[in-house]
Amino acid sequence: MPFAFAAAVLAAILGVITAAASQPDYAFPIFIALVVFAAVLAGVAVATSELMRESRSAAALAERRVEQLADVERRLRATVESAGVGLGTADLHGRFLQVTDRLATVLGRGREELLQTTLADLATGNDRAAVVEALALLENGDLTRWEGEINGAAGVLLVRLPNAAADEPLLLVQVADNAARRRGEALRDCTAAVRQVVVTTTTVDQAMPQVLRAFCEHLGWSAAQHWALEPDQAAMRSKHSCNASDATLEGFLHASRGVVVTEGVGLVGRVWRSGVPAAEEELSRVADYQPATAARSAGLRSAFAFPIVQAGDVAGVIELVSRDAHSPREDEVAVLANAGVEIGQFMLRAETSHALRRSEADHRAIFERSPIGIARIGTGGDLLEANPSLLHMLEHDPETMRVTAWPELMRAYDMAAAKVRKAPFLAGLGDGSSLQLRAATGSGNWLWLQLSATSIPDASGAPEHVLVMVEDVTVVRETSDRLAEALEATRDANANLEKLDQTKSEFLSIVSHEFRTALTGIQGFSELIRDGGLESDEVRAYGGYIFNDADRVNRLIGDMLDLDRMESGRMSMRTADVDINDIVMEAISRAAPAAGAVEFKSDLDPRLPIVAGDRDRLIQVLSNLVNNAVKYSPDGGTVTLASRVDGRFALISVTDTGIGIPQDEIGHVFERFRRVRSGAAQSIPGTGLGLTIVKQIVEMHGGKIWVESALGHGSSFHFTIPLAPESANALQLRHA
Amino acid sequence: MPDAYTVLVADDNEVAQRLCKRVLEKAGYSVLIAADGLQAVDIALSQRPTMILMDVAMPGIDGLEAMRRIKADVPGMPIVIASAHSMSSDRERFLAAGADDVLSKPFRLADLIAIVESLARARTA
Numbered sequence: 002m003p004f005a006f007a008a009a010v011l012a013a014i015l016g017v018i019t020a021a022a023s024q025p026d027y028a029f030p031i032f033i034a035l036v037v038f039a040a041v042l043a044g045v046a047v048a049t050s051e052l053m054r055e056s057r058s059a060a061a062l063a064e065r066r067v068e069q070l071a072d073v074e075r076r077l078r079a080t081v082e083s084a085g086v087g088l089g090t091a092d093l094h095g096r097f098l099q100v101t102d103r104l105a106t107v108l109g110r111g112r113e114e115l116l117q118t119t120l121a122d123l124a125t126g127n128d129r130a131a132v133v134e135a136l137a138l139l140e141n142g143d144l145t146r147w148e149g150e151i152n153g154a155a156g157v158l159l160v161r162l163p164n165a166a167a168d169e170p171l172l173l174v175q176v177a178d179n180a181a182r183r184r185g186e187a188l189r190d191c192t193a194a195v196r197q198v199v200v201t202t203t204t205v206d207q208a209m210p211q212v213l214r215a216f217c218e219h220l221g222w223s224a225a226q227h228w229a230l231e232p233d234q235a236a237m238r239s240k241h242s243c244n245a246s247d248a249t250l251e252g253f254l255h256a257s258r259g260v261v262v263t264e265g266v267g268l269v270g271r272v273w274r275s276g277v278p279a280a281e282e283e284l285s286r287v288a289d290y291q292p293a294t295a296a297r298s299a300g301l302r303s304a305f306a307f308p309i310v311q312a313g314d315v316a317g318v319i320e321l322v323s324r325d326a327h328s329p330r331e332d333e334v335a336v337l338a339n340a341g342v343e344i345g346q347f348m349l350r351a352e353t354s355h356a357l358r359r360s361e362a363d364h365r366a367i368f369e370r371s372p373i374g375i376a377r378i379g380t381g382g383d384l385l386e387a388n389p390s391l392l393h394m395l396e397h398d399p400e401t402m403r404v405t406a407w408p409e410l411m412r413a414y415d416m417a418a419a420k421v422r423k424a425p426f427l428a429g430l431g432d433g434s435s436l437q438l439r440a441a442t443g444s445g446n447w448l449w450l451q452l453s454a455t456s457i458p459d460a461s462g463a464p465e466h467v468l469v470m471v472e473d474v475t476v477v478r479e480t481s482d483r484l485a486e487a488l489e490a491t492r493d494a495n496a497n498l499e500k501l502d503q504t505k506s507e508f509l510s511i512v513s514h515e516f517r518t519a520l521t522g523i524q525g526f527s528e529l530i531r532d533g534g535l536e537s538d539e540v541r542a543y544g545g546y547i548f549n550d551a552d553r554v555n556r557l558i559g560d561m562l563d564l565d566r567m568e569s570g571r572m573s574m575r576t577a578d579v580d581i582n583d584i585v586m587e588a589i590s591r592a593a594p595a596a597g598a599v600e601f602k603s604d605l606d607p608r609l610p611i612v613a614g615d616r617d618r619l620i621q622v623l624s625n626l627v628n629n630a631v632k633y634s635p636d637g638g639t640v641t642l643a644s645r646v647d648g649r650f651a652l653i654s655v656t657d658t659g660i661g662i663p664q665d666e667i668g669h670v671f672e673r674f675r676r677v678r679s680g681a682a683q684s685i686p687g688t689g690l691g692l693t694i695v696k697q698i699v700e701m702h703g704g705k706i707w708v709e710s711a712l713g714h715g716s717s718f719h720f721t722i723p724l725a726p727e728s729a730n731a732l733q734l735r736h737a
Numbered sequence: 738m739p740d741a742y743t744v745l746v747a748d749d750n751e752v753a754q755r756l757c758k759r760v761l762e763k764a765g766y767s768v769l770i771a772a773d774g775l776q777a778v779d780i781a782l783s784q785r786p787t788m789i790l791m792d793v794a795m796p797g798i799d800g801l802e803a804m805r806r807i808k809a810d811v812p813g814m815p816i817v818i819a820s821a822h823s824m825s826s827d828r829e830r831f832l833a834a835g836a837d838d839v840l841s842k843p844f845r846l847a848d849l850i851a852i853v854e855s856l857a858r859a860r861t862a
Contacts, residue, residue, distance in 0.1 A: 510824060514794065517821035517842050522752035524843040529759065532846075546752045 044073050087176040093140040093161075093169060095120035095132070100174075107155060107178045120159070120174065124151040135159060139172060154180040188336045191219035195340045199347040204355060209241035212344060213319070217245030220333060222321040223301065224250045226257055227309075228269050229317045237262040237273060237318060246324070249299050253322070256295030262318075267291050268306050269318045276315050278307035278338050282328050296322070303327045307337045311345040319344070374471035380464050382411050382427050394473050396443030406443070410471075413438050414452055426454070437474060449478035508673065511689065515557055519550040560690040564673065567697040574615040574701060578725055581612055581619070581651045585642045588623035598637030599630075599657075606645040613725040618698045625691045626655040626718050633716065634659035650704065650721035657717075662710040670708055671696040695720075742857045743767040745786040747777035747803065748819070749795045753842070757790060757819075757849065764850050766857075774798035781807045781814065788815040788856050790840070790849075793822055793831075801834045808835050815856040819844070 081088055087104025091097045096119050105112040108123055124132045128151040136159075138144035145161045156177040163170050194215035202208040213225035222245065229240035239257040244250045265274040267289045272279050281287050281304045284296050290304070301322045309317035319341065321327075329337065368375055374391030378384050384407040387399060397406045415425040417438040423429060435453035442448060451472040459465035526543035529535065535543070566572040582605045589601050623642075630640040638658035645652055662670060673693040699706045699720045710716035744766045746757040758768045769786055771777035773796045781789055781803075789807070793800040804816050815838075818831040823841040831839045838852055 510822070513824070514821045517823060518750060518753070518794075521750070521821065521843040522756060525756040525760070525846060526752075528846050529756075546755070550752060 044070060085177075087174075087178075089115075089174040089176075090162075091120055091159075091172040091174050093136070093172060095136045095172070097174070098171070104174070104176055107176045120157075120172075123155075128152060132157075136172075150179060154178065154183075156182075184330070184333070187219045187221075188332055191215055192336055192340065194219060195343060199343060203351060205348050205351050206241070208344075208347060208351070210243055212340075213241060213243035214245065216319070216321055216337070216340075217243050220321070220329075220337075221323070222305075222327065223323045224254060225319060225321045226254060227317060227319055228262055228273075230315075235263070237269060240317075250301075253292065253295040253299035253301060256292035260291045262291070268304055269320055272306045272308050272318045273315050276308050276310065278305065278334055278341075280305040280328055280334075282326055284322075300324050305329050305334075305337070307334075307341045309345045309348065310342045311349050316345055316348060374473070376407065376469040376471060378407075378467045378469060380427075380467065382408075385466060391471055394442070394448070394471065395440070396446075401443070410440055410450075410452075413440055426452075429454075437478065447475075448473050449475040512557075512561070515689070516554060519554045519557070522546050522550045523554075557690070560694060564690055564694055564697065567694070567701065572697075572701070574618065576613050576615055578611045579614045579616050579619060581609055581644050581653060581722065582607070584616065584619050584623055585644060585653065587620055588627045589642065591620075591624055592627040592631055595628075596631045596640075599634050600637070600639045602639055602641040604641060604643035609644050609646060609651055610724050612651050612702075612722045614702050614722055615698075618701075619722070622695045622698050622720065623653070623655070625695050629691065629718075630655055630657035630659065630716070633657060633661075638715070646724070647721060649724050651724060652719060652721050654717055654719045656715065658715040661712040661714050662708065662716055663712050667708060667710055671706070742788075742860075743769060743784070743786040744853060745769040745771060745777065745780055745784070745789040747771040747774070747780075747789060747795065747800065748792040749773055750792070753792065760846050760849055761853065764853070766853065774800060774803035777803045778806045782810055785811070785814075787860055788817065788837075788853065790817050790819050790853070791836075793818060793820040801831070804835055815860060817852055817856065819849075 082101045082103065084101070084103060087101055087107040089097055089100035089104045097116050100112055100115045102112055105115050108115065110118070110123075120136065121129055121132050128149075131149055132151065135144065135147040135149065139147060139159060139161045142161070147159045148157070150156050156179040158173075158175040158177075160173040160175075161170050162173050195212055198208050198211040198215065202211065209227045213227060216222055216225045224242065224244045224246060226239045226242035228237040230237055238261060239254070242254045242257065244254055262269045262273070264270055268279060268281050268287065270289075281290065282302075284290050284293075284301055284304055287293075290296060296304075302324055303326050304320060304322045305327070306318050306320040308315040309319060319337075321337075368377075368386075368388050371388060371390055374394045375388040376384055376391055377386040384403045387402050387407070392399060392402055395402065395406055395410075411426055414436060417436055418425055418429070421436070423436060435451070437449055437451050439447055440450050451474045452469060453472075454467050454469045456464045456467050523546075526547050530540055530543055563572070585603060585605060589603065593601065627640060627642070634640065634657050640658075641654075641656045643654045643656070671692050673690050696706050699722070703723045704721040706718065706720035708716060708718050742765075744757075744761050746754055746761070746768055747770075748754050748757070749772055754770050754772070758770065761768050766787075769780055769784060771780050775797045777789070777791060777795075777800070778798075780786070789804075791800040791804055795803075798806075800818060800820070804818070807814055807816065816836055817838045817840050818834075818836040819840040819842060820827065820831065821842040828839045828841075837856060840849065840852055
């Protein structure tokens, strides 16, 4: 019987060899089996021939051979027992006849227990039906081998063996632990899936859900989530998640998104701190697991977390949760830890490439949409590309721009640069060529352009191309030009204002001096009179002084008011036809009584036409000039008044033979209070406003006034008054 | 003995000359008159009055220049500047130029007498 069993086992092994040849997991045991088989075969051959030839005579020898065979069987059995797969025999009904310990282990039963059961008993549900059917087919010989899986873990191979020792064939039963193989495969698949994701996606947001799904699907986790480091590096939050289970897990994932993980706290926090994977087999026993309540409600039992490692730092944590007591074995931990590193590298690449792509897109958008003209040119100055703004600004199509307009602009730059002693465009690139220049557009408009260049180096630092910014600064430039003009004008105005202010102060000082001088006599003599004790002729004389000074003050005030009205344009003129000669004679007759030794002469054009003017004002002008002439002729002399036609004007002159005006004063005689400053004339009474008023009146009539004088040789004042229109016309007729 | 005191009145304004002459003579002083700066210097140096009442705005050299020239020869000669330039800064300007006192025009007759008397008394003392 033992021999028969050994033979059966040998035959079974033969079957196993052929059946399992495609299963590399069994390579080693098969090798052993082969060796054993060869040995056994040799042994059997020797034994058989011996028995055949010396069956009767060599009983002792046979006995030895039997012992040898038993030894072989023992060794064979040991080999079979130590095989990686469970082995056994069963009858055609599936009843186990012999089993190895390994078989019992793989099937999760005791060895003795197994011998009491049938193959069909081992399977449940559909698997059982399949086994029953297979046994039926094997029994009636329709099938010699059957391969299948029972209970989702055990790979079963049944081989129908002819049994020489018995009437009935046997079934060789081989059961492999598929779960271990599966796990190995799953880990490989998982790794492959993760790699697939990181090479086919470009962003973390794209990749992470797929990666998490791979963990769930290949490794059997209920859900996975990615805890990402917050930008401030102070906390982690759930950023991506994958639910491979049912809707009840959504509550857990939702609650997780509200969790803020700090370093060292909770499963995720501990992985963050330590940088190594960690598992929790019973979440209910973990005090600081978050979100604890949601995990309990979702029926979660275990969790595993591993770090996403980026350049040696923990950049995030991936947490896997399960409703089962899922405790990853060493190989799974290794695979996941490695995935963490790969994901970290991917994230780094993704960030960099994302930043690069965005930077590229930004630059392109700036180039395309910038309101500033941008030209990309080669280091030789040739235009590579002009942005839409530049083409629009200079009104050229790209081709014209490249072939003619740009080279012209470069030449214009160099010429403009030469004028301000700057380097030509290409030579000045190093220190940032920048200049304003004038350039014509395609339609002939002239623009002020501001050019500034930036050299863009290649990887080695050598200039690769140059970006030239071209701004239309026409408006700015013209505005600033106008502003400069306006500023100039303002400066002038300010200077005038300053002068005016100074003039005003001087004027006040002079006026107050004039008033106080006049008031000195008025106040002093009136005090004398008030205090009494005076002779009557004294009182009369003092009254005269008082009257004269009061009169002077009054005239001063009158003149000042007149002047103010004229200067502010509030003086109205009563214009009428006026005979200038008539006015000249009246001025002489008014001045004569006070003229003393001065002699008057007149040289009047009797045909002088009438003028349009204000008679009273014109008398004021002439009286003033005549009075001045008399005043400044202290030693007598002659005052000559002349009139004649000068074009469309009447020209009147008042000439004296008096003291004259110093050369440096001639330009100032019409300024108010000018008199006060001059030396010899200071003793001559007057308000200092007379000539100023005269000039105003003449100019109000549309005429001009000027003076010729030499010190010691008298003065000659001339002024013009426009002829009345009809007089001028008549005059022209007369000349015609 | 006011008769011993002579006051030189230097002023281009005749009304002012007459007023000062009338008031000071009534008060017992002898009065000399100068109508401009140069005359004032002449008379001051030749006649050596006890003191001078000097206007500023005068033809030729003004009162301040006349005062400078007089003081250059006779440093102790008391000079009162009597001017219608009576803006606030003027008084300081005149004192800085060497005036012994300043009398603003127009003035009260009593002020004129008081200022002359105080200088005359100082001269006597």
